[in-house]
Amino acid sequence: MRLSNKRKAPLYNFINTALIMFLVMGILAFFAEEMRFQLLGMEAYLFIAVPAMLIIIFYLNGRQIFEYDSDGEALHFRNRNIVPFMSTPLSDEFPKYKFVKFETFTFLFFKRLYITINSKSGNTILKYEISYLTWKELNDLKFSLNKVIKNNKEKVNDE
Template sequence: MFPSLKYYYLVLIGIFVSLVYVYFGWKYFEYDSEGEVVVFLNRGVILSNFFNYRGNAIEIRRSRIVGYKIYNFLIYKRLVIEIKSKSKTYTRHSNITFVSPNKINYLRQSLDKLIAKNKS
């Protein structure tokens, strides 16, 4: 008459995993390439109006961006930006999991144009 306990636990585990995924993955992403500084902004969607507990802002001068890569894992997307300093090259990353494919294409076009301009 009662469903098996293993199905109950599977449902609870599924709900827990989906909540963890939404909490850690669901971030608002903003890209601004106007002016001399390029800004990549990530902040949490949940409760971000009250306090910014997961904010990540990357501000880079246009001339210092050397390259970028977009990693597309099964349930997670990451943008990695390569930045040139005086002595070395280092990377910064940003979460773009919930950004639409059209906006990712616009981001690629903008970064490709910026990198081509920096190389010439």
């Protein structure tokens, strides 16, 4: 199964650009208020604070693009940001038989996927940011991962 929200990259780029423009306009409005009008007082700082908070929330939400591929004998996970210099992209590929379990963590609008795999040094936990997946995409991902776990357990029981 393949899952990707790469088609939404233009939307995320638009939101990013709009938030940056909102911040720039807020800074200009703040300086215009402070230098010329002087009507608002301390409330003028909201011109900068509100856009800054929105940008912080957008970036704290994690990497926007998530790709998953379970076709073949390996699992592929890719997670990247739309702004290349903001964070390093994650790309992991490992055989299906090494996949042990997964957990999803959801808090407000933050979603994370924790994958546990067998490695030479014990179990390794890989973390992916899936905040920008829809509920349907998230359910499809969980279904596919559960299917891989089930197949792994059947292979162990057959041996």
